[in-house]
Amino acid sequence: MTYQIYEQTVNHPDQINKLTMGMTITEKIMAHNSGRDQVKPGELVWVDVESVMTMDYLGKTCFEKFRSLGPSEVFDKDKVICVSDHLVPPPNQKFATMLNEWREVVRQHDITHFYDLGRQGIAHQIMVEQGHVLPGKISIGTDSHANTYGAVGAVGNAVGVTDAAVAMATGKAWFRVPEAVKFHITGVWQPWVMAKDLSLHIMGMMHWNGHLIYKTLEFTGPAIDSLDMAGRMTLCNMTVDLGAKNGIIKPDQTTKTYLEGVAKGEWEMIESDADAQYEEVYEIDINDLAPTVALPDKLDDTVTVDQLVGTKFNKAFVGTCTNGRLEDIEVIARILKDKQVHRDVNMILVPASQTVYLEALQAGHLETLIKAGVAIDTPSCAACAGIHTGVAGDGDIVLSAGNRNMKGRMGSKNAQIYLSSPAVVAASALKGVISDPRNL
Amino acid sequence: MSKIEGTCWVADDYVMAYDIIIQEYWTSAIDPEDNSLWVMAGVKDAFNKENGFKDNGYTFIVAAHNFAGGGKSIEHVVAGLIGAGIQAVFADSFARLQFRNAINYGLPFITSKGIAEHCKTGDTLSYEPDSGIITNMTNGTEFSSVPPAPFVAEVSAAGGLMNYVREKINKGEAIG
Numbered sequence: 111m112t113y114q115i116y117e118q119t120v121n122h123p124d125q126i127n128k129l130t131m132g133m134t135i136t137e138k139i140m141a142h143n144s145g146r147d148q149v150k151p152g153e154l155v156w157v158d159v160e161s162v163m164t165m166d167y168l169g170k171t172c173f174e175k176f177r178s179l180g181p182s183e184v185f186d187k188d189k190v191i192c193v194s195d196h197l198v199p200p201p202n203q204k205f206a207t208m209l210n211e212w213r214e215v216v217r218q219h220d221i222t223h224f225y226d227l228g229r230q231g232i233a234h235q236i237m238v239e240q241g242h243v244l245p246g247k248i249s250i251g252t253d254s255h256a257n258t259y260g261a262v263g264a265v266g267n268a269v270g271v272t273d274a275a276v277a278m279a280t281g282k283a284w285f286r287v288p289e290a291v292k293f294h295i296t297g298v299w300q301p302w303v304m305a306k307d308l309s310l311h312i313m314g315m316m317h318w319n320g321h322l323i324y325k326t327l328e329f330t331g332p333a334i335d336s337l338d339m340a341g342r343m344t345l346c347n348m349t350v351d352l353g354a355k356n357g358i359i360k361p362d363q364t365t366k367t368y369l370e371g372v373a374k375g376e377w378e379m380i381e382s383d384a385d386a387q388y389e390e391v392y393e394i395d396i397n398d399l400a401p402t403v404a405l406p407d408k409l410d411d412t413v414t415v416d417q418l419v420g421t422k423f424n425k426a427f428v429g430t431c432t433n434g435r436l437e438d439i440e441v442i443a444r445i446l447k448d449k450q451v452h453r454d455v456n457m458i459l460v461p462a463s464q465t466v467y468l469e470a471l472q473a474g475h476l477e478t479l480i481k482a483g484v485a486i487d488t489p490s491c492a493a494c495a496g497i498h499t500g501v502a503g504d505g506d507i508v509l510s511a512g513n514r515n516m517k518g519r520m521g522s523k524n525a526q527i528y529l530s531s532p533a534v535v536a537a538s539a540l541k542g543v544i545s546d547p548r549n550l
Numbered sequence: 551m552s553k554i555e556g557t558c559w560v561a562d563d564y565v566m567a568y569d570i571i572i573q574e575y576w577t578s579a580i581d582p583e584d585n586s587l588w589v590m591a592g593v594k595d596a597f598n599k600e601n602g603f604k605d606n607g608y609t610f611i612v613a614a615h616n617f618a619g620g621g622k623s624i625e626h627v628v629a630g631l632i633g634a635g636i637q638a639v640f641a642d643s644f645a646r647l648q649f650r651n652a653i654n655y656g657l658p659f660i661t662s663k664g665i666a667e668h669c670k671t672g673d674t675l676s677y678e679p680d681s682g683i684i685t686n687m688t689n690g691t692e693f694s695s696v697p698p699a700p701f702v703a704e705v706s707a708a709g710g711l712m713n714y715v716r717e718k719i720n721k722g723e724a725i726g
């Protein structure tokens with residue numbers, strides 16, 4: 111394990127050259143988008159943003175704040191992306207009214223890309239699948255899981271409405287260049303082991319919001335090279351839950367293929383220099399990575415699934431910006447094909463976007479799942495934030511493929527939430543108790 | 551900035567953003583006055599009533615690691631603290647998203663290692679922004695703090711990022 115603190119390295123004359131040469135992918139992206147040749151961790155820079163995302167329950171405030179800055183038109187109507195995801199379809203009158211006000215404000219500003227009910231999806235899924243985030247560029251969003259955008263080699267960052275309003279007006283955002291931590295992942299993905307298991311494994315290893323606060327996390331190595339875009343999104347998505355500034359994976363052929371035909375602009379294939387500086391480098395071999403589960407209430411309280419086999423639960427949930435993609439749906443369909451969800455379990459699938467929904471339909475997965483006794487709901491954040499569609503009630507024990515399990519997250523404070531991969535959710539739904547998909 | 555003086559509340563470990571502003575208020579408007587009514591409602595029962603936290607009249611919060619963590623980006627958290635009369639927060643470390651919001655709102659989130667071990671709820675503290683010195687006047691201990699970066703100080707002097715950017719736009723000055 112290497113451990114290098116920037117201040118220490120400046121004392122060595124033979125390393126000074128390295129300092130002016132080697133940059134991480136995140137440093138390079140921040141430099142390129144702030145018109146500089148070089149940036150160093152700790153510096154504050156104003157960068158140009160490729161896109162700014164805001165969504166239903168914060169968007170109106172965001173636009174109001176933007177207007178209060180002076181300009182009446184956003185910096186680029188094609189680059190302010192508006193999405194309805196947390197509140198759709200509205201579960202009550204209050205949210206229905208909020209949505210109406212939101213629609214009105216988006217219309218007033220003549221925003222080109224408005225993904226409203228009917229064309230909706232979870233904002234982070236939309237941003238990537240519709241090509242609004244691009245390799246080598248910086249995108250921000252008013253929701254914490256904007257870290258997802260690192261999957262395509264972009265710097266994706268969660269901000270508050272103030273930052274988004276400023277970016278809407280100016281096309282810019284301020285950043286402190288983060289120190290970097292590298293996770294070098296080797297080995298081969300074993301059957302039924304998913305990127306989510308690696309995320310949860312790292313969560314248990316590094317601790318929730320522990321000393322990775324403010325850092326950029328870079329995922330490299332053969333196991334990342336062989337990972338599909340869905341898995342890369344899962345991995346980058348949960349870096350916010352580690353307290354990190356962003357998670358990022360260098361763009362490659364998988365990225366290019368994914369973006370073909372959807373990218374909404376030019377991009378730049380940027381990767382870290384060989385002599386880039388990292389505060390720490392962790393090596394993880396996934397050959398013996400087991401399906402991993404986070405116990406209720408704390409994300410970093412993780413165990414391998416074998417330790418929980420037989421644990422009772424009554425609600426199964428697959429969806430969210432972490433695990434609501436086609437590849438996730440395919441995995442659960444494979445497990446549940448020609449079988450039945452256990453009678454003691456209610457299972458809900460919420461595809462992450464209308465595109466995902468349609469693709470799952472065309473692939474026949476939805477038919478498989480409906481026949482297996484899975485309820486399918488229209489794309490949204492659903493019960494993930496406890497707002498609607500399948501919220502948890504008193505006494506519920508939920509096994510969720512989402513990203514957060516604190517008390518009350520999905521509804522009742524008297525419910526428990528276990529987090530796992532979609533494979534573990536499906537295998538467990540089949541058996542009626544937490545089960546290891548490798549033993550089916 | 552002149553010296554600030556007042557009592558402190560010492561936070562327990564794991565004071566998360568979603569405990570500072572509980573779920574039912576996430577979709578409400580961002581407004582210091584409104585958000586302060588129920589600020590800290592999820593932290594403990596004593597605060598889980600209208601003005602439960604605010605009525606204590608604290609000026610400072612002292613915490614250990616990762617104050618306001620848990621990955622929520624909502625600005626209601628910082629707005630609620632400001633509305634409740636909090637003028638600075640001292641901690642070993644802060645969660646990134648709320649640290650950023652605090653800078654944007656001009657509320658000093660000040661890193662001061664180990665301070666929580668030497669303060670008790672109700673102690674009177676003073677904070678001298680220019681020197682960064684924090685004094686616990688109740689027990690006579692003194693702490694240094696990490697000075698904010700020049701940009702952060704500028705934003706704070708302007709009264710937050712909105713004012714800072716608005717002034718730049720009005721004057722036709724470039725940002726960054």
Ligand code: SF4
Binds near residue numbers: 196234255432490495
């Ligand atoms: S799916 Fe859940 S975590 Fe993702 S944006 Fe929606 S509420 Fe947040």
